[in-house]
Amino acid sequence: MNKFRVRLTMIFVLIIGSSVLVAGLFMAKKMQDSYIDSLQANMKRELQVMLATLDWKQDGTAADMARHYTELAVRLKQSADTRVTFIGSDGTVIADSDHSPAEMVNHADREEIIQAKQNGIGYAKRYSSTLNQNMLYAAIPVKEAGSSAAYLRLAMSLEEVEQAIRRVWYGLLAGLLAVFVLAGLVSYRVAYGFTRPIELITRVAQQITDMNYKYRVSLSSNKDEIGQLGQAINQMADSLQLQMERISEDENRLKSVLENMISGVVMIDRDGRIALLNRSAEELLGFAAQELLRKKFDQAKQQFEFMQLIQECIDTKEHIRDEVIFYYPTERILEINLNPIWQNNDVWAGVLIVLHDITAVRRLERMRSEFVANVSHELKTPIAAVKGFAETLLAGALNDKDTARSFLQIIFDESDRLNRLIGDILELSKIESKRIPLQFSPVHLQTFIGDCLHVMEAEARKKSIELTMHVPGEVYMEADEDRLRQILMNLLSNGINYTPEGGKVKIKVEQVASGAEGEEYDKVRLHISDTGIGIPKKDLPRIFERFYRVDKARSRSSGGTGLGLSIVKHLVELHKGTIRVESEVGVGTKFMIELPLIQA
Known part of the structure; x- marks a missing residue:
C-alpha cells in the first residue's frame, strides 16, 4: 500500500509539474515573441524615419560614397544606438557603423535583404560571426525611380532579450521547483487521505483471510464510497465471525460427542484413506490416531477380517454388520457397522465405521446361560433326590423304620439344601439389583x-x-x-x-x-x-x-x-x-x- 501511495503521489506531482512546465514554456515563448515583435516594430519606425530624413548621395567616386555613408552610419548609430549598414542593390556592403565594408561578404542572400526586396521590409534573427552574438536584423529598400537602389539595415543585439528570457526561465525553474515541492506535499496528503482508508480496509481483509475475524475498519466518515466499502467490510466480518463461532461451536460439540462416545468411530474417505478416528476407536484398535490418519485402510496393520469388511463395503456400497473377534491389543468381540457415505444423495464419499465392544454383553449372555444351567442343575439334584427317596418310601420302605428314618433324613437334608440354594439365589438377586438398603x-x-x-x-x-x-x-x-x-x-x-x-x-x-x-x-x-x-x-x-x-x-x-x-x-x-x-x-x-x- 505504501508503494501505491508513492506511485499515486508521483502521478499527481507529474501531472501538476507538467502542467506548470507547459504553462511556463508557453508564457516564456509568448513573452519572447512579444518582445521580438516590439523590437521589430521600433526598428521599422526608426528605418522609416531614417529613410525620410537622410540625404542619399548617389554620385561621386566609390571612395567618396563609402566615406559618406560610413560617416552617416556612425552618426545614425550614435542617435539610434543600433548597428547601421548600407547595402547596395547587388548586395555589396557600402558602409557599416561597426566594421569595414571591405571585410564583409556580399549580403544579397541574407534573409532580411530578400524579404525587403519582396515585401518592402525584412526581418531576420541569426548569430553574427562578426560580433559573436545573436542579432535581430531589419532592412528596408531605398527606392530610386521605382526600383531599389540600395538597402538600409539596422542590427540590434538580442543579448538583453536573451537575458530577460533567461531571467524568466530562472524564475520559471524556481517556481517550478517550488510547485513540485508544494505539489509533492499536497499530493502526498491527498494520496494519504485516499489510500489510508484503502490500506485499513486491505489490512482488515488480510486479517479476515487469515481467519482473524476480530479486526474492524475504523473510518472517520461513512458517507463516501470508501466509507461505505469499509462499512460493508465490517458487516462482512461480523457475519463471518458469527458464522465461524457457530461452526466452531458445532465442531467442538461434534468433537466432544465423538471423543466421549463409548463406541469407536472410523471414517474412510473416497480415496480409501482413514480420515477420522475417535478416542474409543484408538482404544479398541490399539493404535493412536497419528499412526493411522491419512493412511490407506489396507496399510493400517489391522485384522484381515476387518479389512475384508471395509473392502466389501467399498465395493458393494451397502450397509454391512458383522461381529469380529480382535486379538490386539486384548482379545475382545467387536460389533462392526459399516455404512456408505453419500454426498448430495448421489456422490459416494467414503465409509463410516462404528465399532461396539460387545465382549461384556457376550460374557453376560454366556454367564446368564451358565447361571440358568447351573441353577437348573443345582435345583434338579436335590429335587431328584427328594423325589427318588419319596418314591422308595411310597413303594414300601415305610415298613422298615430304620430305612424310612434314613430316607426321611436325606429328604430333610436335601430340602434344607434346596431352601438354602433358593435363599442364596434370591439374596444375590436383591444384592445385584441394589434393592437392599444398607443401614x-x-x-x-x-x-x-x-x-x-x-x-x-x-x-x-x-x-x-x-x-x-x-x-x-x-x-x-x-x-x-x-x-x-x-x-x-x-x-x-x-x-x-x-x-x-x-x-x-x-x-x-x-x-x-x-x-x-x-x-x-x-x-x-x-x-x-x-x-x-x-x-x-x-x-x-x-x-x-x-x-x-x-x-x-x-x-x-x-x-x-x-x-x-x-x-x-x-x-x-x-x-x-x-x-x-x-x-x-x-x-x-x-x-x-x-x-x-x-x-x-
Whole structure:
C-alpha cells in the first residue's frame, strides 16, 4: 500500500509539474515573441524615419560614397544606438557603423535583404560571426525611380532579450521547483487521505483471510464510497465471525460427542484413506490416531477380517454388520457397522465405521446361560433326590423304620439344601439389583469379630480347627452390621470347610491410610487366612463368579451352593470397598478386604 501511495503521489506531482512546465514554456515563448515583435516594430519606425530624413548621395567616386555613408552610419548609430549598414542593390556592403565594408561578404542572400526586396521590409534573427552574438536584423529598400537602389539595415543585439528570457526561465525553474515541492506535499496528503482508508480496509481483509475475524475498519466518515466499502467490510466480518463461532461451536460439540462416545468411530474417505478416528476407536484398535490418519485402510496393520469388511463395503456400497473377534491389543468381540457415505444423495464419499465392544454383553449372555444351567442343575439334584427317596418310601420302605428314618433324613437334608440354594439365589438377586438398603452404624471390630468367631467355634471344633484373631481394641468403622457379619461368616465358613483337620483360620485387622505417609487412617484392612487346600492359580480370576467351584465334588459334599463368594464380593462393593485373594495350593488362602472407616 505504501508503494501505491508513492506511485499515486508521483502521478499527481507529474501531472501538476507538467502542467506548470507547459504553462511556463508557453508564457516564456509568448513573452519572447512579444518582445521580438516590439523590437521589430521600433526598428521599422526608426528605418522609416531614417529613410525620410537622410540625404542619399548617389554620385561621386566609390571612395567618396563609402566615406559618406560610413560617416552617416556612425552618426545614425550614435542617435539610434543600433548597428547601421548600407547595402547596395547587388548586395555589396557600402558602409557599416561597426566594421569595414571591405571585410564583409556580399549580403544579397541574407534573409532580411530578400524579404525587403519582396515585401518592402525584412526581418531576420541569426548569430553574427562578426560580433559573436545573436542579432535581430531589419532592412528596408531605398527606392530610386521605382526600383531599389540600395538597402538600409539596422542590427540590434538580442543579448538583453536573451537575458530577460533567461531571467524568466530562472524564475520559471524556481517556481517550478517550488510547485513540485508544494505539489509533492499536497499530493502526498491527498494520496494519504485516499489510500489510508484503502490500506485499513486491505489490512482488515488480510486479517479476515487469515481467519482473524476480530479486526474492524475504523473510518472517520461513512458517507463516501470508501466509507461505505469499509462499512460493508465490517458487516462482512461480523457475519463471518458469527458464522465461524457457530461452526466452531458445532465442531467442538461434534468433537466432544465423538471423543466421549463409548463406541469407536472410523471414517474412510473416497480415496480409501482413514480420515477420522475417535478416542474409543484408538482404544479398541490399539493404535493412536497419528499412526493411522491419512493412511490407506489396507496399510493400517489391522485384522484381515476387518479389512475384508471395509473392502466389501467399498465395493458393494451397502450397509454391512458383522461381529469380529480382535486379538490386539486384548482379545475382545467387536460389533462392526459399516455404512456408505453419500454426498448430495448421489456422490459416494467414503465409509463410516462404528465399532461396539460387545465382549461384556457376550460374557453376560454366556454367564446368564451358565447361571440358568447351573441353577437348573443345582435345583434338579436335590429335587431328584427328594423325589427318588419319596418314591422308595411310597413303594414300601415305610415298613422298615430304620430305612424310612434314613430316607426321611436325606429328604430333610436335601430340602434344607434346596431352601438354602433358593435363599442364596434370591439374596444375590436383591444384592445385584441394589434393592437392599444398607443401614450404616458404628461397629467396634474387636467385639464384632469376637462374636463371629464364637458363632463358628462349634463348627471349627468338629474338625479341631483353631480360630484366632488379631484386632486392635480401639478400631471402629461404619458398616451395615448384618451385611458385614454375612461377609465374615461366609469367608470363615469357607475357611473351615476347606481346611483339613487340625488347621488354623485367622482374622487380622489393620488400619491403613490411602494417601501419603503421615495422613490419618481412613481405611481398615481385614485379612481372613486359612491353612487349607488352597486354590489353583488358574481358578483365582473366577472364584467370585456365581456357581463357580474349584472342587465341585468337595463343594457339594460340604453343602456349599457356589454363591457365597459372589455374595461377599457384591456386599463389599456396596460398602465401597475392595476384595482380593491370594492362594497357594497345599499352603492356604488369604482374603484381603479394604473398607472405608467412614461411609460417605
